[in-house]
Amino acid sequence: xxxxxxxxxxxxxxxxxxxxxxxxxxxxxxxxxxxxxxxxxxxxxxxxxxxxxxxxxxxxxxxxxxxxxxxxxxxxxxxxxxxxxxxxxxxxxxxxxxxxxxxxxxxxxxxxxxxxxxxxxxxxxxxxxxxxxxxxxxxxxxxxxxxxxxxxxxxxxxxxxxxxxxxxxxxxxxxxxxxxxxxxxxxxxxxxxxxxxxxxxxxxxxxxxxxxxxxxxxxxxxx
Numbered sequence: 001x002x003x004x005x006x007x008x009x010x011x012x013x014x015x016x017x018x019x020x021x022x023x024x025x026x027x028x029x030x031x032x033x034x035x036x037x038x039x040x041x042x043x044x045x046x047x048x049x050x051x052x053x054x055x056x057x058x059x060x061x062x063x064x065x066x067x068x069x070x071x072x073x074x075x076x077x078x079x080x081x082x083x084x085x086x087x088x089x090x091x092x093x094x095x096x097x098x099x100x101x102x103x104x105x106x107x108x109x110x111x112x113x114x115x116x117x118x119x120x121x122x123x124x125x126x127x128x129x130x131x132x133x134x135x136x137x138x139x140x141x142x143x144x145x146x147x148x149x150x151x152x153x154x155x156x157x158x159x160x161x162x163x164x165x166x167x168x169x170x171x172x173x174x175x176x177x178x179x180x181x182x183x184x185x186x187x188x189x190x191x192x193x194x195x196x197x198x199x200x201x202x203x204x205x206x207x208x209x210x211x212x213x214x215x216x217x218x219x220x221x222x223x
Contacts, residue, residue, distance in 0.1 A: 001082055001089060002034050003160075005071050006050035009137045010098075010205045021099040022060060026214045027205060029060065034099045041109035043095060049086045051075040062136040079177040083169040083196045093118065096179070098160030102213045104220035105199010108161045115148075115195050116163050122186035123164040128154035134202035134216055135209035144195060150194045151187060161203050 008020030015023070021031035031048070034088065038046050051071040052055050069085045076084055080111055082096060093116065095109055108126045130140055140152035171176050172181055186192040200220060204214040 001094055002048040002099050004099050005049040005075050007052045007217045014207055019057055031099045033102050034097050040107045047085045049081045077176050078179040079181055080175055092167050093163050096162055100204050101160050102202050108197050111165045121193045122191035125162045125198050126159050127194045128197050128201050134155045135212045136203035144194050148193045150192045
């Protein structure tokens with residue numbers, strides 16, 4: 001599941017006439033960097049949710065094999081958006097990926113697949129330390145114990161990539177809600193886990209982050 005429905009308000013004015021996933025970084029649209037990562041992990045079924053300026057994204061993704069799901073009349077946030085897309089994703093756990101970041105190093109989706117344990121986990125998030133979070137400020141979102149379980153609090157930053165079991169999405173009555181609701185339910189049962197990305201990551205949420213992301217990608221290519 002590629003999250004591509006947002007308004008991109010932090011990326012203004014670049015999002016005045018195009019959706020954030022189509023903003024180019026190192027010569028490629030952000031959503032294409034995300035598609036490359038999914039393809040590199042061998043993921044065959046990819047769905048993207050659309051809301052803001054959806055026709056542009058629909059045209060861009062035509063012929064790529066990505067199924068698009070329009071959220072209308074209202075945008076549904078990450079939890080509502082994932083639940084709305086489930087008929088196209090099929091049963092079982094789902095990878096979700098924000099489209100406003102670039103990565104270097106090991107493919108995070110491959111790392112998530114290798115670490116996923118459905119007997120213990122309801123959600124498995126990939127995280128970075130604040131010192132390794134290019135273009136992102138803040139003290140972190142989660143603490144991680146020695147066994148990989150997560151609790152809320154300053155420590156590690158969520159990168160926007162995870163595997164999640166979507167079953168309990170149907171227990172939430174609201175049409176619009178964040179995946180934070182699902183994570184809190186999983187954490188209460190000791191089933192929220194995380195792993196730490198060992199490569200580079202850049203949050204491309206603001207215009208000033210674009211040169212940072214391009215430098216990160218350039219450095220990885222030069223090594």
